[in-house]
Amino acid sequence: MGTGADQELELPLLALRGLVVFPHMVSPLEVGRPRSVAAVDEAMMHNRLIVLAAQRDPKIAEPAPADVHDVGVVAEVKQLLRMPEGKTRVLVEGLFRARLVMTTEPGPSQGAMHARVAPVQETDDGPGSPEDPGGMRRQALIRSVLTALDEYVRLSGYLPADFVSAMSGVADPGRLADAIAGQIPLPFEEKQMLLEVAGRLERLEKLLALLHRETEVLDVQRRIQSRVRRQMEKTQKEFLLREQMRAIQRELGEAEERDSEAGELRRRIQELKLPEAVREKAEHEVARLEKMAPMSAEAAVIRTYLDWLLALPWNRTTPDRLDLETAERILDEDHYGLAHVKERVLEFLAVRQLVRSRLKGPILCLVGPPGVGKTSLARSVARALERKFVRFSLGGVRDEAEIRGHRRTYVGAMPGKIVQALRQAGTRNPVMLLDEVDKMSYDFRGDPAAALLEVLDPEQNHAFSDHYLELPIDLSDVLFITTGNLLQAIPRALRDRMEVIAIPGYTEFEKVQIARRHLIPRQLRDHGLSPKHLSVAPGAVTAIVRAYTREAGVRELERQLAAICRKTARRVVEDPACRLKVTAANLHRWLGPPRYHDSPTEAEDRVGLALGLAYTDAGGDLLSIEVAVVPGRGKLWLTGKLGEVMRESAQASYSYVRSRAEQLGIPPGFYERLDIHVHVPEGAIPKDGPSAGVSMAVALISALTGRPVRRDVALTGEITLRGRVLPVGGVKEKLLAAHRYGIEQVVLPVDNLRDAEEIPANVRRQLTLHPVSHMDEVLRMALAERPVLATRVPVDEKTGVPVAPPAADVGGDAMWPETA
Numbered sequence: 001m002g003t004g005a006d007q008e009l010e011l012p013l014l015a016l017r018g019l020v021v022f023p024h025m026v027s028p029l030e031v032g033r034p035r036s037v038a039a040v041d042e043a044m045m046h047n048r049l050i051v052l053a054a055q056r057d058p059k060i061a062e063p064a065p066a067d068v069h070d071v072g073v074v075a076e077v078k079q080l081l082r083m084p085e086g087k088t089r090v091l092v093e094g095l096f097r098a099r100l101v102m103t104t105e106p107g108p109s110q111g112a113m114h115a116r117v118a119p120v121q122e123t124d125d126g127p128g129s130p131e132d133p134g135g136m137r138r139q140a141l142i143r144s145v146l147t148a149l150d151e152y153v154r155l156s157g158y159l160p161a162d163f164v165s166a167m168s169g170v171a172d173p174g175r176l177a178d179a180i181a182g183q184i185p186l187p188f189e190e191k192q193m194l195l196e197v198a199g200r201l202e203r204l205e206k207l208l209a210l211l212h213r214e215t216e217v218l219d220v221q222r223r224i225q226s227r228v229r230r231q232m233e234k235t236q237k238e239f240l241l242r243e244q245m246r247a248i249q250r251e252l253g254e255a256e257e258r259d260s261e262a263g264e265l266r267r268r269i270q271e272l273k274l275p276e277a278v279r280e281k282a283e284h285e286v287a288r289l290e291k292m293a294p295m296s297a298e299a300a301v302i303r304t305y306l307d308w309l310l311a312l313p314w315n316r317t318t319p320d321r322l323d324l325e326t327a328e329r330i331l332d333e334d335h336y337g338l339a340h341v342k343e344r345v346l347e348f349l350a351v352r353q354l355v356r357s358r359l360k361g362p363i364l365c366l367v368g369p370p371g372v373g374k375t376s377l378a379r380s381v382a383r384a385l386e387r388k389f390v391r392f393s394l395g396g397v398r399d400e401a402e403i404r405g406h407r408r409t410y411v412g413a414m415p416g417k418i419v420q421a422l423r424q425a426g427t428r429n430p431v432m433l434l435d436e437v438d439k440m441s442y443d444f445r446g447d448p449a450a451a452l453l454e455v456l457d458p459e460q461n462h463a464f465s466d467h468y469l470e471l472p473i474d475l476s477d478v479l480f481i482t483t484g485n486l487l488q489a490i491p492r493a494l495r496d497r498m499e500v501i502a503i504p505g506y507t508e509f510e511k512v513q514i515a516r517r518h519l520i521p522r523q524l525r526d527h528g529l530s531p532k533h534l535s536v537a538p539g540a541v542t543a544i545v546r547a548y549t550r551e552a553g554v555r556e557l558e559r560q561l562a563a564i565c566r567k568t569a570r571r572v573v574e575d576p577a578c579r580l581k582v583t584a585a586n587l588h589r590w591l592g593p594p595r596y597h598d599s600p601t602e603a604e605d606r607v608g609l610a611l612g613l614a615y616t617d618a619g620g621d622l623l624s625i626e627v628a629v630v631p632g633r634g635k636l637w638l639t640g641k642l643g644e645v646m647r648e649s650a651q652a653s654y655s656y657v658r659s660r661a662e663q664l665g666i667p668p669g670f671y672e673r674l675d676i677h678v679h680v681p682e683g684a685i686p687k688d689g690p691s692a693g694v695s696m697a698v699a700l701i702s703a704l705t706g707r708p709v710r711r712d713v714a715l716t717g718e719i720t721l722r723g724r725v726l727p728v729g730g731v732k733e734k735l736l737a738a739h740r741y742g743i744e745q746v747v748l749p750v751d752n753l754r755d756a757e758e759i760p761a762n763v764r765r766q767l768t769l770h771p772v773s774h775m776d777e778v779l780r781m782a783l784a785e786r787p788v789l790a791t792r793v794p795v796d797e798k799t800g801v802p803v804a805p806p807a808a809d810v811g812g813d814a815m816w817p818e819t820a
């Protein structure tokens with residue numbers, strides 16, 4: 001067919017939308033626009049030739065000559081098929097590239113557009129052409145394109161597999177490029193770009209780049225798809241399994257169980273009339289529970305949580321009994337003595353009666369040795385107020401989470417102790433006893449004291465937050481009472497927030513009263529006995545206190561009485577008619593030999609042995625302090641498990657003695673020839689504090705001068721390097737201890753005298769107190785006037801220098817070890 005491939009032609013123009021036809025490519029076209037139909041008709045009437053050129057913008061409906069690209073293809077219309085609605089379908093075959101030289105618009109008669117076109121001369125083909133000597137580039141390009149095409153076909157699945165082998169038969173690079181470009185789905189702008197390249201190899205090279213890019217895109221696409229597919233499969237699988245499980249549960253009747261569980265929970269929530277925030281949270285959790293498989297671990301977590309939420313007393317309170325008379329009667333009924341504490345409790349109730357609304361604070365803190373009735377007093381307060389009573393111990397708590405709970409994300413998470421106690425109480429206004437606030441510690445897991453501060457602060461505790469509950473809980477109606485053994489060990493910030501009431505310990509008289517009025521009746525009751533079975537003579541109680549117990553409280557006493565009751569119970573079972581009587585004389589038959597007879601007090605005055613008074617967490621106690629002087633080089637030995645402060649205090653006493661040696665009648669330079677050993681017996685018990693300073697100085701001076709210490713004097717006081725005596729703590733407990741051991745003379749710092757006013761009058765009467773402010777006064781009181789030995793430090797008569805001592809010859813009192 002004469003196509004006139006090298007001269008200009010005037011042909012009808014068909015504008016293509018979003019489509020490029022290449023030479024040698026047969027392609028079906030749907031023609032609808034009137035101008036396009038006219039162009040096809042015109043071509044059919046002449047030589048079937050037509051120019052196909054792509055529109056620059058496929059969206060334009062009626063393109064003007066400027067709207068079509070300058071390069072297109074001259075094609076032959078192979079077939080024409082008229083369709084309904086005026087549409088026409090044609091089959092065209094591209095013949096050659098052509099440049100549109102001039103394009104003319106149709107006249108008003110709606111005919112076709114025309115274009116004058118000039119064929120594009122294709123360049124650089126064949127071996128030996130200047131750009132490709134030897135045809136190497138051509139070869140390389142063709143091979144690369146075929147490889148890339150192979151990869152592309154494999155990845156896309158879009159073209160038939162034999163397309164590649166068909167293409168490998170095309171030798172002309174330009175044609176190859178056109179044939180491939182015509183078949184693969186590239187954006188039409190890129191196809192147009194390829195159409196406009198006249199150079200064959202250049203066109204092939206551009207196609208190669210596009211192929212590579214397409215392959216890469218396909219690869220990424222494939223990876224995304226497979227990921228999406230996997231995801232889809234997983235959700236589908238889960239959905240399927242869940243459905244199956246539901247079906248199984250239905251079969252087993254579990255679904256109904258779950259539905260009924262949720263229904264039951266909802267009903268309970270409704271009934272409980274919870275505060276709004278709590279109700280919302282509870283309902284939210286029930287809704288979550290419903291969506292879960294009943295047996296799943298998560299459902300169990302939610303169930304436990306709901307259990308807690310619904311069990312807490314959000315709005316349950318008990319009315320307070322504010323009747324003072326009854327309250328006083330109850331307090332007296334339960335406890336002997338303790339007037340100060342009872343008074344404070346009654347004051348609290350009185351204020352409560354006047355201020356009906358919430359009373360901020362106070363938090364009572366009962367401090368005293370074990371067994372003085374702190375816990376039972378708190379219980380009694382609850383009884384007087386008709387409130388519920390709960391207690392927990394803070395001893396050993398070192399983790400904030402124990403107070404505040406663990407977050408629910410933890411396995412086995414639980415609310416903290418406060419919330420647990422509230423649940424146990426079942427009302428929101430119990431008396432809550434926090435035992436052993438002085439035994440808390442802290443580590444990297446947070447400071448429990450800080451959490452307690454929030455609990456005990458009336459400004460904050462109306463919205464206490466527990467990590468587990470995730471809801472603020474109101475603690476402002478709780479009456480907190482705390483207890484501890486040592487005031488100093490309670491964290492300062494906590495101490496400031498509380499009203500401390502000290503219970504120093506009981507005198508012997510009080511113990512006997514407590515036993516007779518409370519402990520014996522209670523033990524009889526607890527052992528199923530009646531007073532006619534057993535009577536305990538007052539003298540026997542005193543004997544138990546003296547010989548079988550050594551304590552500030554009455555716990556050990558109660559235990560001994562329980563032992564007596566046990567023995568009685570056995571006898572009563574054997575012989576219901578028996579009548580038993582415990583007296584001081586037959587006590588050893590009930591309780592065995594006395595446990596305590598060895599008092600630390602001595603039968604006679606001793607050299608180098610002083611009695612100090614100590615304050616421990618078990619109350620007050622006596623402490624013997626021994627000093628021995630041995631030949632040596634001025635070393636000071638300290639033994640008996642002394643704490644840091646006590647050691648320093650011993651050093652201070654020693655320095656004081658050295659600096660005052662001459663006035664004290666000790667040869668100067670004694671320390672160059674002698675070692676001094678200070679020992680505080682009962683080494684298993686740790687001892688600390690500065691209050692033994694005075695007694696150590698007395699023992700030292702006694703050992704160095706040979707003047708014995710009076711055995712009926714006990715001492716307490718801190719010493720300075722200049723011999724001043726400073727006040728100390730725990731004086732009440734110390735005085736009670738001195739009295740317990742039958743000591744009558746107590747030397748104490750003058751500033752501590754007012755503490756002595758708080759001990760019971762009958763004890764006070766039996767003690768003679770010697771207030772002092774300087775060591776000189778202490779020594780006048782505590783040391784015998786004249787040495788029992790000429791001097792404890794032998795000196796050379798001529799030089800006055802201490803010499804090695806002679807062999808001991810002073811009986812049991814010997815301070816010098818025998819020299820070998």
Ligand SMILES: Nc1ncnc2c1ncn2[C@@H]1O[C@H](COP(=O)(O)OP(=O)(O)OP(=O)(O)O)[C@@H](O)[C@H]1O
Pocket residue numbers: 334335336337338368369370371372373374375376377435483484485514518519553554555558
């Ligand atoms: N004044 C008292 N009147 C009657 N009973 C008392 C009195 N003091 C203590 N008790 C009794 O002594 C026992 C021990 O008291 P409680 O357990 O309250 O001691 P505590 O001070 O709390 O000791 P701890 O510091 O070890 O907790 C209780 O049975 C208590 O009833």
